[in-house]
Amino acid sequence: MSSASDIHSLTMLIRKLESIATLTNEERQAILSLPAKTRVLQPGQDIARDGDKPSQCCLILNGWACRYKVLGEGRKQIFSFHIPGDIPDLQSLHIHTMDHSLATLTEATVAFIPHESMRELTTRFPGVKAALWRDTLVDAAIFREWMIGMGRKSAFGRIAHLFCEMYLKLQAVGLAGGYRYPLPITQIDIGDALGLSNVHVNRTLQAMRGKGLISLRSNTLVIEAWDELMRVSEFDPTYLHLEKRAA
Amino acid sequence: MPHYHIDTDDDVFPVCDEEGQDLANLAAGRALAHRALSDMARHRLPDGEHRTFTASIRDERGTTLYVATLAFSGQCRVAPAAV
Numbered sequence: 001m002s003s004a005s006d007i008h009s010l011t012m013l014i015r016k017l018e019s020i021a022t023l024t025n026e027e028r029q030a031i032l033s034l035p036a037k038t039r040v041l042q043p044g045q046d047i048a049r050d051g052d053k054p055s056q057c058c059l060i061l062n063g064w065a066c067r068y069k070v071l072g073e074g075r076k077q078i079f080s081f082h083i084p085g086d087i088p089d090l091q092s093l094h095i096h097t098m099d100h101s102l103a104t105l106t107e108a109t110v111a112f113i114p115h116e117s118m119r120e121l122t123t124r125f126p127g128v129k130a131a132l133w134r135d136t137l138v139d140a141a142i143f144r145e146w147m148i149g150m151g152r153k154s155a156f157g158r159i160a161h162l163f164c165e166m167y168l169k170l171q172a173v174g175l176a177g178g179y180r181y182p183l184p185i186t187q188i189d190i191g192d193a194l195g196l197s198n199v200h201v202n203r204t205l206q207a208m209r210g211k212g213l214i215s216l217r218s219n220t221l222v223i224e225a226w227d228e229l230m231r232v233s234e235f236d237p238t239y240l241h242l243e244k245r246a247a
Numbered sequence: 248m249p250h251y252h253i254d255t256d257d258d259v260f261p262v263c264d265e266e267g268q269d270l271a272n273l274a275a276g277r278a279l280a281h282r283a284l285s286d287m288a289r290h291r292l293p294d295g296e297h298r299t300f301t302a303s304i305r306d307e308r309g310t311t312l313y314v315a316t317l318a319f320s321g322q323c324r325v326a327p328a329a330v
Contacts, residue, residue, distance in 0.1 A: 155290040188268075199253045199283035199302065200290065203262045210260075 009038055009061050009111045012173070016085030019172035019242055020138055021131035030125050034118070036111035047089070047102045047110065054092045056112040060084050063108025064184055068192070069100045078193035080142065081105070081166065081185070085173040090136060093118055106184040134241070141239040150195050153233070155204045158194040160233035163214065165240070167223060172242050183221040249306065251276045256301045257287050267307070276304045277313055284317045296321035 010032050017023060023031075036059065041047065048054050050069065058065075065082040079100065082088040088102050093115055104110075122129035142165070149158040166183070170176035187205070191198040208214045213229050215222045223229055230236075252267035253276065270276045280302035287300045303314040 155286060197279060197282040197286050198268070199255060199264070199279060200286035202264060202266075203255055203260070203283075203287070204290075206262050207260060 009036055009059070009109075010034055012061050012085045012111075013059050013087070015173045017128075017131045017135065019085075021127075021134050021243065023131065024127060027125050027127050027131075030121055031128065034113050034121060036113050038109060038111050041104045041108050041110060043104055043106050043108075045104045047104065048092065048098050050098055050101045052098045053096050054089060054098065054115070056114050057087050057093060057118055058089050058102065059111040059113060060086050060088070061109040061111055063104060063106040065102060065104050065108060065110075066189070066193070067100050067102050076192045077195070078189060080139070080146075081162075081189075081193065083166070083170055083173065084175060087113075087132075087135075090132065105189055138239075138241050141241065145239050146193075155194070155196050155200055156207065157233045158196070159190065159201065159204050160208065160213070160229050161235050162190070162194065163221060163223060164226075164230055164233060164235040164237070168237055168240055168242060172240075179223040179226055181221055182219055183216065184219050249273070249276075251312070252305050252307075253280055253283060254303050254305065255283055255287060257291055258298050258300075259291075273304070273312060277315070280304055280313065280315050284315055288317055288319065296323075 014023065014028055014031055017031075038061065041063075047058050047065065060082050061084055063084075065086075065088055067079040067082070067088055068076055069079070070076050080088070082102075089098070092098060122132065145161070145165070149161055153161065167176055167179065167181060170181045175181065187198045187201040190196070191201045194201075196204075205214075205216060209216070213223070213225050213232070215224060248269040248271060250267050251270050251273075252264040254264050255262050270279065283302045284300050287302075298319040300317040300319070301314065304312045306312055
């Protein structure tokens, strides 16, 4: 049975899906009636570990999470950052064994939805299935962009690209506007995601500030020159496939 | 865990690490300084033929514990082609 706050939590999923697809009223209602168990997690807490066989999906309601893998000598690679509205382990619905881990980066509120309920929803509503499929394809498009960044872009280009991407993703679910957003992750997290030492992340952030592109104070990022940040990072938002793109 | 500051310079843009970070030991700081140097060399291609990259570690009292430098030097052995 869903409590009032759980029902509210599922509107986050609707918001996310409606940023990339169109849902009917009936589909929206079906999503709202999904059973979801809400939990508050501490920063750095694993939600699903490499090798796990989850029986539920995790919808982020508040805070940030990441998918990652740890190699020898403490080397860590973050594959993706996740924000409210994302279901970072959606793939566990069809690929049963986790091939990477999912963890919170900040304190986070998440809703767990049983696989069984997700399967039933997607069987009954092909439109929702198509929206989730579309979300998975956009996810893959984001990986392609990160691959270009890691393989071919400078540290400056990689970080600037990430800042543009996160702005549009947050804006799409109503969590950013006016070219500013809360950036609750550390320079180490940014380095682990973009294949850079945190020392060089720090250098690059200072260079960006020096050029008047961004300011970063008490975990709020302000993009001072959006067009220029897009230009230097060769950022083209097409790959996010947002339905209603404001920027 | 000791708290170290890693200052860096590439002859053009010196950065003083004001915040610093906790690291297991000096060996961890040294490894990080080396990674920073390779990042700096890779991500800022020299504009000219000479560039020195430096990363130095100091402790909380301001004592410099370790300095690593990486020097880039290019030399043209033929007359520059007319463009």
